[in-house]
Amino acid sequence: MAGSATAMPRLFFCAWVCAFVPLARVLGAPNGAAVESVPGFSGDLPSRHFAGYVSVNDTNGRELFYYFVESEGSPATDPVVLWLNGGPGCSSFDGFVYEHGPFKFEAAADSDSLPKLTLNPYAWSKAANILYLDSPAGVGFSYSQTPTDYITGDLQTALDTHAFLLKWFQAYPEYQSNPFFISGESYAGIYVPTLSRNVAHGIKAGVKPVINFKGYLVGNGCTDDQFDGDAIVPFIYGMGLISVDMYKSAQKACNGSYWNASDPTCLAKLNDIYNDVEEVNIYDILEPCYYPDSESDSSRYHSRLPQSFRRLGETKGPHKIRKRQFGRAYPLRLPLRAGRVPTWPSLSHALFDSENVPCTDDRIAGTWLNNAEVRAALHAKPAADIGPWDLCTDNIIFYHDAGSMIPIHRELTTSGYRALIYSGDHDMCVPYTGSEAWTSSMGYEVTDQWRAWFVGRQVAGFTQGYANNLTFATIKGSGHTVPEYKPAEALAFFQRFLSAQPL
Numbered sequence: 079m080a081g082s083a084t085a086m087p088r089l090f091f092c093a094w095v096c097a098f099v100p101l102a103r104v105l106g107a108p109n110g111a112a113v114e115s116v117p118g119f120s121g122d123l124p125s126r127h128f129a130g131y132v133s134v135n136d137t138n139g140r141e142l143f144y145y146f147v148e149s150e151g152s153p154a155t156d157p158v159v160l161w162l163n164g165g166p167g168c169s170s171f172d173g174f175v176y177e178h179g180p181f182k183f184e185a186a187a188d189s190d191s192l193p194k195l196t197l198n199p200y201a202w203s204k205a206a207n208i209l210y211l212d213s214p215a216g217v218g219f220s221y222s223q224t225p226t227d228y229i230t231g232d233l234q235t236a237l238d239t240h241a242f243l244l245k246w247f248q249a250y251p252e253y254q255s256n257p258f259f260i261s262g263e264s265y266a267g268i269y270v271p272t273l274s275r276n277v278a279h280g281i282k283a284g285v286k287p288v289i290n291f292k293g294y295l296v297g298n299g300c301t302d303d304q305f306d307g308d309a310i311v312p313f314i315y316g317m318g319l320i321s322v323d324m325y326k327s328a329q330k331a332c333n334g335s336y337w338n339a340s341d342p343t344c345l346a347k348l349n350d351i352y353n354d355v356e357e358v359n360i361y362d363i364l365e366p367c368y369y370p371d372s373e374s375d376s377s378r379y380h381s382r383l384p385q386s387f388r389r390l391g392e393t394k395g396p397h398k399i400r401k402r403q404f405g406r407a408y409p410l411r412l413p414l415r416a417g418r419v420p421t422w423p424s425l426s427h428a429l430f431d432s433e434n435v436p437c438t439d440d441r442i443a444g445t446w447l448n449n450a451e452v453r454a455a456l457h458a459k460p461a462a463d464i465g466p467w468d469l470c471t472d473n474i475i476f477y478h479d480a481g482s483m484i485p486i487h488r489e490l491t492t493s494g495y496r497a498l499i500y501s502g503d504h505d506m507c508v509p510y511t512g513s514e515a516w517t518s519s520m521g522y523e524v525t526d527q528w529r530a531w532f533v534g535r536q537v538a539g540f541t542q543g544y545a546n547n548l549t550f551a552t553i554k555g556s557g558h559t560v561p562e563y564k565p566a567e568a569l570a571f572f573q574r575f576l577s578a579q580p581l
């Protein structure tokens with residue numbers, strides 16, 4: 079009798095522990111967040127997907143939308159990585175649809191039908207649990223019931239995304255112990271360090287839940303108005319898009335400083351340079367520009383481009399490269415500045431006097447995400463409530479109010495957080511020359527001298543490693559949105575960085 083009395087609780091305890099551990103992984107997600115089916119995709123999902131809203135300000139009804147893709151490897155131990163697209167004003171479904179999401183999207187023959195989805199062999203969810211977030215409110219599927227929330231800036235955005243993370247980890251407690259990383263591209267070169275700083279300060283202040291933050295990745299990211307602004311002319315020259323004479327006379331007239339030029343001779347020389355490259359695809363200088371009003375496919379290409387050039391940017395990657403994109407940073411004539419940042423749709427209106435956004439081809443994402451069935455499957459509010467989904471919105475008024483990111487990078491890297499600053503080396507929008515220069519300017523000891531890095535036996539790009547776990551890397555032949563242009567190479571550096579291996 080006595081024996082069985084002591085055996086009973088032990089048995090219960092064991093049963094409870096054994097049942098609790100696997101159950102916790104299922105029960106942690108909020109009710110109704112699981113994505114049961116993905117319209118356009120038939121077959122079983124390779125991992126579980128969850129999507130929905132998290133309120134970051136209950137008074138105002140400010141709701142941020144996320145789409146969470148569990149790792150296709152070991153979700154319980156693989157890192158959780160937050161992904162942010164830039165703009166400001168661009169949805170992170172840009173990354174989901176065109177870059178490293180779980181699916182490849184193939185347009186239907188009939189443009190009103192849903193695209194066909196197949197699995198992406200280079201999805202970042204092969205290596206990590208990926209959390210796509212539409213931020214700030216007003217972007218993508220995120221919204222607020224208080225319209226004044228749509229006037230925002232760097233600092234408020236970082237406060238909101240930090241509040242989002244704390245609530246998200248509360249709702250998904252099984253992921254609190256996984257290593258956590260923050261990633262993004264273009265204007266997210268501002269979002270990533272500002273949010274990382276808030277997360278790091280929160281950890282220091284004992285904010286709960288504790289986020290197991292390890293480091294961050296920035297791709298072709300805006301960082302500093304002087305470094306980024308001064309990088310473009312040397313890039314254009316180095317790529318052979320202007321003559322030696324044009325470069326030398328601009329250098330002389332501008333005294334080697336272009337970012338805040340005011341001298342009339344200097345401005346005239348810069349104008350010559352910008353006019354010269356105006357019709358080159360800013361996001362990948364090797365890619366043709368897409369002209370939406372042209373009928374035949376061949377007439378989309380700029381007439382000055384010889385036939386042989388039109389295929390240069392094609393890759394063996396699983397995604398079709400958009401002929402031209404917009405909305406991830408600024409055009410050449412509008413370098414990063416403190417103060418109000420124009421959104422791309424508003425710019426297109428002002429500069430091109432057009433309802434159509436010039437040179438864009440975001441139709442697959444637009445068709446899919448504006449379909450009522452898709453929105454319901456993803457738990458996004460219907461268009462009747464929050465309007466249509468746009469790749470980049472001009473619903474927000476956004477201020478760059480966080481200054482240069484360089485001091486923030488210094489604080490984070492000297493606090494032990496690892497950083498990978500990567501750059502597609504054919505992007506003219508936020509060219510690698512600026513990222514290379516500012517990382518070098520940190521003055522950290524070089525621990526891994528400039529060298530090629532490889533995928534298989536092929537050179538995938540070049541890298542230089544610094545003390546404090548700061549790594550700079552180029553991706554050879556890639557445009558602005560690296561995983562879109564070079565998916566295999568992107569998954570390779572992503573995996574190596576997360577597991578703290580050298581590239």
Ligand SMILES: *[C@@H]1O[C@H](CO)[C@@H](O)[C@H](O)[C@H]1NC(C)=O
Pocket residue numbers: 134135136137138
């Ligand atoms: C909600 O946002 C408003 C405006 O940004 C702010 O004044 C208020 O303090 C916020 N409330 C909470 C609970 O964070």
Ligand SMILES: *[C@@H]1O[C@H](CO)[C@@H](O)[C@H](O)[C@H]1NC(C)=O
Pocket residue numbers: 333
């Ligand atoms: C040009 O730059 C040099 C140093 O880089 C500086 O000493 C000089 O004053 C500058 N000249 C003008 C006209 O700005």
Ligand SMILES: *[C@@H]1O[C@H](CO)[C@@H](O)[C@H](O)[C@H]1NC(C)=O
Pocket residue numbers: 338339340
């Ligand atoms: C940038 O140029 C403006 C106008 O020429 C000038 O007032 C300002 O001081 C410059 N800023 C810096 C940081 O040099």
Ligand SMILES: *[C@@H]1O[C@H](CO)[C@@H](O)[C@H](O)[C@H]1NC(C)=O
Pocket residue numbers: 493494495496545546547578
């Ligand atoms: C660099 O990263 C590794 C792996 O996360 C860590 O063990 C090490 O302490 C870091 N070094 C510095 C200087 O932060």
